[in-house]
Amino acid sequence: MVAAYQRRQCRALNVCPITDTSPGTSVSVPRETGDPDRQKGEMMPHTPVLHASAHSRSAADLTAADRTRLRQLLDTYITTQDPVGEHLAAQNNPGLMIHDTGFLAWHAVFVGKLENWLVVNGAADMVPLPFWDPATAIPVELDKGNTAPNLPLPDALRPGAIAAIPNYTAVNAEMVDYHNRVHNAAGGQLPFPATSPSDPLFWPLHAFLLNVYDHWRAH
Numbered sequence: 001m002v003a004a005y006q007r008r009q010c011r012a013l014n015v016c017p018i019t020d021t022s023p024g025t026s027v028s029v030p031r032e033t034g035d036p037d038r039q040k041g042e043m044m045p046h047t048p049v050l051h052a053s054a055h056s057r058s059a060a061d062l063t064a065a066d067r068t069r070l071r072q073l074l075d076t077y078i079t080t081q082d083p084v085g086e087h088l089a090a091q092n093n094p095g096l097m098i099h100d101t102g103f104l105a106w107h108a109v110f111v112g113k114l115e116n117w118l119v120v121n122g123a124a125d126m127v128p129l130p131f132w133d134p135a136t137a138i139p140v141e142l143d144k145g146n147t148a149p150n151l152p153l154p155d156a157l158r159p160g161a162i163a164a165i166p167n168y169t170a171v172n173a174e175m176v177d178y179h180n181r182v183h184n185a186a187g188g189q190l191p192f193p194a195t196s197p198s199d200p201l202f203w204p205l206h207a208f209l210l211n212v213y214d215h216w217r218a219h
């Protein structure tokens with residue numbers, strides 16, 4: 001099933017049939033063993049995600065003052081650098097497939113541009129961009145009418161399993177599916193791909209996803 005977030009933009013590009021006929025975004029990976037909590041096939045309890053970089057931080061671990069400053073920086077970036085327009089133009093460019101096969105590769109650059117802007121605007125301490133884990137509460141400073149989706153990272157993308165994903169295409173497909181579900185459930189502007197980068201939470205969410213991608217790349 002193509003999540004609504006993806007459907008809204010793939011319709012514009014007339015590429016929905018491709019993803020609709022390839023619903024098998026799940027990747028066959030060995031399940032972790034030895035965890036008694038998982039013996040009954042229930043959802044794995046939330047555990048912290050390993051970071052490719054020891055320097056990446058959860059926004060929840062910043063001081064409240066730093067979270068407030070991060071929010072101000074994100075608001076300034078959104079209003080002065082037009083990432084919404086950039087994202088929309090890229091989404092409407094069928095050569096980029098930014099919410100399909102190009103998802104991780106394109107969004108890594110998109111978040112990288114924000115990090116570059118932070119560096120040159122006196123906020124290098126916010127690089128790597130602090131992340132928000134969709135399994136956790138939304139820090140109040142980053143909440144703009146959002147709803148906590150309580151969506152933990154799928155098992156296949158967790159440490160111990162993600163290393164078994166064989167290639168970019170497979171890890172990207174897993175990530176797109178999870179990403180779309182978070183967008184649809186997190187409220188604010190996140191369900192709407194035409195405007196989602198105007199939601200401050202878009203950025204720490206994508207920092208989280210890119211951390212997982214970095215973790216896969218490190219294997």
Ligand SMILES: [Cu+2]
Pocket residue numbers: 179183196206
């Ligand atoms: Cu997104």
